[in-house]
Structure formats: structure tokens, C-alpha cells
Amino acid sequence: MLSTLRSCALRRVSYKPASLHKQSTSYITRPTIISPGTRGYSTKMQTYHAVSTYRAWRHSLPPTSTVGVVPTMGALHAGHISLARAAASENTHVVVTIFLNPAQFSPTEDLASYPKTLEKDLEKLEELNASLPDDVPGRVSAVFVPTVAEMYPAGIPLVRDQQVGTFVEVIPLSAKLEGGTRPHFFRGVATVCTKLFNITCPNRVYFGQKDVQQTVIIRRLLFDLVFDIELRVIPTEREKDGLAMSSRNVYLKGRRREVAIVIYKALKAVEEMYENGESRASVLLEKAREVVRNAGSEVKLDYVSLNEPQLLEDVEVVEKGKGVILSAAMWVLPREEGEGTVRLIDNLVLS
Numbered sequence: 001m002l003s004t005l006r007s008c009a010l011r012r013v014s015y016k017p018a019s020l021h022k023q024s025t026s027y028i029t030r031p032t033i034i035s036p037g038t039r040g041y042s043t044k045m046q047t048y049h050a051v052s053t054y055r056a057w058r059h060s061l062p063p064t065s066t067v068g069v070v071p072t073m074g075a076l077h078a079g080h081i082s083l084a085r086a087a088a089s090e091n092t093h094v095v096v097t098i099f100l101n102p103a104q105f106s107p108t109e110d111l112a113s114y115p116k117t118l119e120k121d122l123e124k125l126e127e128l129n130a131s132l133p134d135d136v137p138g139r140v141s142a143v144f145v146p147t148v149a150e151m152y153p154a155g156i157p158l159v160r161d162q163q164v165g166t167f168v169e170v171i172p173l174s175a176k177l178e179g180g181t182r183p184h185f186f187r188g189v190a191t192v193c194t195k196l197f198n199i200t201c202p203n204r205v206y207f208g209q210k211d212v213q214q215t216v217i218i219r220r221l222l223f224d225l226v227f228d229i230e231l232r233v234i235p236t237e238r239e240k241d242g243l244a245m246s247s248r249n250v251y252l253k254g255r256r257r258e259v260a261i262v263i264y265k266a267l268k269a270v271e272e273m274y275e276n277g278e279s280r281a282s283v284l285l286e287k288a289r290e291v292v293r294n295a296g297s298e299v300k301l302d303y304v305s306l307n308e309p310q311l312l313e314d315v316e317v318v319e320k321g322k323g324v325i326l327s328a329a330m331w332v333l334p335r336e337e338g339e340g341t342v343r344l345i346d347n348l349v350l351s
Ligand SMILES: Nc1ncnc2c1ncn2[C@@H]1O[C@H](COP(=O)(O)OP(=O)(O)OP(=O)(O)O)[C@@H](O)[C@H]1O
Pocket: 071, 072, 073, 074, 078, 079, 080, 082, 083, 206, 207, 208, 209, 210, 211, 234, 235, 236, 237, 238, 244, 245, 246, 247, 248, 249
């Protein structure tokens, strides 16, 4: 274990400390393209289920290789693929992790019904590999699909008081916004990401802006735990009508899919108001509430909020050039017997 970790830490020639605040205005990073040709060996995509076999592969890579890791919970869609594509554009190897992490679900959430489509996921990653032009340096070389026992050897009951072992919390960021409704959530995310980073040894990790608070928390985690890993935040992929792609969208059929777009419309209405000169948060947020209210009783707003991007503190006035996060969560309520409530999140950056 120790020697593995040491070789992981030693793979870099120079150490560059992470900066917590470096992306305050330009929030989304555009990947820089590096030249191809450093792979120089087979990049056939392999699936690993065990930490030991993954590590054996990871440590077999030449020291010149770079690894971009894309953590996911599976049920891959074009949003996930855009993360993997970004990783391929600036690393010699892309590793996609697929792990439905129990620790981020409460006992009343949808862990049991969460879509599981591993075979299709692997096909989509193979398709991505086949579609990448020759001058892109990386391909998806490995897919890490661990078992729950592999990730949580001591078990992982969903009831927090019953959990034993080591957990990671990013305080107080994890209690804000999503943390208000899902108090267990970011402890589960921070814990599993810490484990995944230790296992996969990435040079860079790729997260979607769709889960914007998650990106703020991961940035803080990388900084506080002194991980030698760069964070990339990739723009949100949307359906034609603007709905943010999400694995949970499969729950939305017919009329529920139609009304789901209200969350995006509410955010766009705020953005338009801001662009027309309104900067008071109270007025902007009320606009979003009004749009959701007017959509009827099938949807219910959980929160809408304007926050600065480092500590997620509420802003009262949106100042130009500061990159303020406008985020919202909304429930789409059941219409028919057997349907569950679907919770959607979305955000825009007002800059
Ligand atoms: N539409 C999207 N555009 C870009 N990235 C996305 C999009 N949706 C998800 N991601 C990113 O993919 C990564 C894995 O997310 P995850 O597997 O939870 O998918 P998801 O679609 O967000 O699922 P869920 O429906 O559970 O929220 C995260 O970094 C997430 O932000």
C-alpha cells in the first residue's frame, strides 16, 4: 500500500501547489491541447473491478503518461462523454470510474431504482474512442467499476449513525444549497472521491458544471487535502430544449418531461433580467420563483440562490465580472401511481 502510494506521489517531476481561488472569474476551464504521440503503446479499453488490478495497470504506465479521471455513477449520457472527450484532449490516458456510491444517498432516496446500464456505458465509451481524431492524445484506456465491498470494506449502511470508518467532510460548504435538502450528500461525495483519487492516481479530474456545488467542494477538497491533481470543470450538456442532461432524466416521461424544462426557463429568465440591468438578488430570485409558480402544481421549487463561487456565500447584489453562480433545485411531482418524485438541479454562471 505504502509503496503504491509513494510511486503515485513520485510520478510528477515538479510539484505545483493547487490554487483555491484561481478560477474566480473564468469559471470554466477550457482544456489545453497537448501534442499526441506520447502514448506509444496499446490503449485498448480495459475494465477493472478490483483496486489491485487497476493499480497494477496504473503503475505499469510510463512516467511520461498523464491520466485524466472522470468519476461517474454510470447511466452515461452525452454530458459524461463530453467530460471524457475533454480528458482525452489533454491526457495520454482517460480513466472513467463507474460507481453508484451508496454513501451519498439517504435511506429515502433512489439508490435502488437508479438506472444501471453498464454494458451500454462501455459501448458508449468505445464509440467515443473510435470517434476521436488521431491528433487527440488520449483514449479511454480504463474503466474502473468497483464493487461496494471494494470501496467500503467495512460496509456502508445508508443510515449515517450506523456508518463506521473514515469519512471526509468539506465544512461548511457541504451544508449549503444541496446540503440543505441532502445533508448526507456531500460527505458521501467527498469520501468516495477521496478514495477514487487515491486509487486512480489522476493528474487531472473532470467534473461537470451541472453539479456546480460539487465542483466547488472538490476544488476545496483537493486544496485542503493537498492532492497534486488539477480540476477541470466542463460546461453543461443540454437537450435541444435546454434541459440539462442527467442520468435521472430517464424517470421523466410525457408530461413530466415537458414541465421539467421550467427549471432552465426560470434560470434563463433571471439571466435575461440581469442582462437587462437588474442586479438585486432579491428581485432576480423572485423572478425565478414566479416562473416556477406559474408553471403549475406539477413542479415545486426547492431553492433558487445566487452565490459567489468560492465559499458559496449568498450575494445581495450581482457585481459585473465576479462570476456569480445562479443555481436551483426543483421537484417534478408524481402524476401516476408508481411514479416517484424527481429532483432536478441546474445552474448558470452570471458573469
Ligand atoms: N449535462 C451534463 N453536462 C456535463 N456534465 C455532466 C452533465 N450531467 C452530469 N455531468 C457530470 O458527470 C459527472 C458524473 O455525474 P453523474 O454520474 O451523477 O451523472 P448525472 O447525470 O449528474 O446523474 P444524476 O441524474 O444522478 O444527477 C459529474 O461530474 C456531473 O457533473
